[in-house]
Amino acid sequence: MPKKRPEGKLYLVTGGAGFIGSCFVLDCLARKQAAVLNLDKLTYSGNLQNLAAVMDDPRHIFATGDIGDTALVDELLENYAPEAIINFAAESHVDRSIVDPTPFVDANVAGLCSFLGATLRWWRKLPAGQAATFRFLHISTDEVFGSLGPTDPAFTEKTPYAPNSPYSASKAASDHFVRAFHETYGLPTLITNCSNNYGPRQFPEKLIPLVLLNALSGRDIPIYGKGDNVRDWLHVEDHCAAINLTLERGTPGESYNIGGRSERRNLEVIEAICALLDKVRPDPQGHYARLIRHVQDRPGHDRRYAIDCGKIEHELGWKPAHDFTRGLAETVDWYLNNPDWLAAVQSGAYRNWVEKNYHNR
Ligand code: NAD
Ligand code: TYD
Numbered sequence: 001m002p003k004k005r006p007e008g009k010l011y012l013v014t015g016g017a018g019f020i021g022s023c024f025v026l027d028c029l030a031r032k033q034a035a036v037l038n039l040d041k042l043t044y045s046g047n048l049q050n051l052a053a054v055m056d057d058p059r060h061i062f063a064t065g066d067i068g069d070t071a072l073v074d075e076l077l078e079n080y081a082p083e084a085i086i087n088f089a090a091e092s093h094v095d096r097s098i099v100d101p102t103p104f105v106d107a108n109v110a111g112l113c114s115f116l117g118a119t120l121r122w123w124r125k126l127p128a129g130q131a132a133t134f135r136f137l138h139i140s141t142d143e144v145f146g147s148l149g150p151t152d153p154a155f156t157e158k159t160p161y162a163p164n165s166p167y168s169a170s171k172a173a174s175d176h177f178v179r180a181f182h183e184t185y186g187l188p189t190l191i192t193n194c195s196n197n198y199g200p201r202q203f204p205e206k207l208i209p210l211v212l213l214n215a216l217s218g219r220d221i222p223i224y225g226k227g228d229n230v231r232d233w234l235h236v237e238d239h240c241a242a243i244n245l246t247l248e249r250g251t252p253g254e255s256y257n258i259g260g261r262s263e264r265r266n267l268e269v270i271e272a273i274c275a276l277l278d279k280v281r282p283d284p285q286g287h288y289a290r291l292i293r294h295v296q297d298r299p300g301h302d303r304r305y306a307i308d309c310g311k312i313e314h315e316l317g318w319k320p321a322h323d324f325t326r327g328l329a330e331t332v333d334w335y336l337n338n339p340d341w342l343a344a345v346q347s348g349a350y351r352n353w354v355e356k357n358y359h360n361r
Contacts, residue, residue, distance in 0.1 A: 015089030068111030225297035227267030259307025
């Protein structure tokens with residue numbers, strides 16, 4: 001075991017070296033809310049640089065490993081006895097799931113199911129008071145609800161699941177297992193379904209950092225199909241604030257939708273990034289928008305996602321604090337001010353993915 005359990009509250013965070021998990025960990029430690037045991041497999045998107053600020057903090061314990069490794073999870077639970085588990089760990093990219101769904105089943109379904117099983121066995125041995133206040137919070141996505149037409153009402157917690165990609169199918173399955181562990185065994189679980197996150201430290205396979213990176217390197221900016229697909233954009237810090245409130249005030253067995261109230265067409269987002277770059281990092285060769293190329297559409301591409309977050313607003317008192325226009329400008333600044341981070345994530349593995357997904361598209 002790497003370090004002793006610190007005094008006070010401790011959360012087991014999985015996937016805490018990824019984009020959203022690292023934001024949660026940094027925020028949790030900065031606010032002295034709880035110590036963190038961070039279990040991450042360090043797949044291609046897990047990045048210890050995201051945690052550089054807390055790697056020497058005695059209140060942050062990092063363990064490399066898989067949520068599906070029952071022996072390891074048993075040992076961690078026994079030794080660290082967390083007050084809550086927040087499960088971010090997952091394979092997270094739709095395009096990769098289209099190329100090969102199997103790792104998504106392994107991590108998001110089979111891995112999660114083993115993890116729930118280990119948690120349940122440990123939780124059943126807790127004294128009644130501790131068992132009652134323990135929470136297992138599972139981070140999911142709005143993609144489980146499928147695709148909306150242009151004027152359809154936004155997804156609510158009651159919208160039937162209709163996943164269209166192997167990624168969203170695996171997340172839907174994971175949500176069902178979490179629900180079943182509550183209904184069948186009484187494990188105090190919570191689920192959050194959020195929209196597209198943006199902000200610092202996002203792996204550049206996702207739209208916003210990919211556009212930035214390609215623009216800065218003078219490469220084509222690939223837009224799938226016509227670019228009129230709509231996503232709702234949620235700042236990662238707003239997402240983490242909502243997760244915290246759900247942990248503190250959410251009702252076990254319930255799910256909560258989290259959205260940014262910022263629906264945008266993809267083309268609008270890309271043009272906004274190009275315009276921001278034109279201002280802050282003008283390219284002598286011309287406007288960045290000259291690099292935009294319409295490429296072959298994503299198969300099964302969901303037309304529109306929109307979130308009705310009325311439940312978390314009314315029941316838990318959360319609201320997104322970030323305005324998308326300002327949040328996007330700050331995000332662009334973060335990437336421009338962190339060239340070492342950007343350079344480091346473009347390893348050989350990243351280049352192989354770009355070649356696989358975009359060559360001949
Ligand atoms: P990410 O790909 O940046 O990070 C995932 C992290 O999980 C990585 O650090 C990786 O090493 C780790 N991981 C993967 N498989 C693991 C395993 N089997 N055991 C332990 N660790 C493992 O993803 P992200 O964007 O930070 O997403 C975090 C969670 O939020 C995921 O569950 C994702 O489905 C969900 N989500 C993301 C978004 C978004 O816009 N990024 C939107 C909705 C929901
Ligand atoms: P992405 O960031 O992969 O998130 P998700 O598929 O989970 O919504 O994609 C966001 C949107 O951007 C989605 O409609 C697909 C589109 N997109 C492109 O047009 N070009 C790209 O190169 C990528 C990665 C995404």
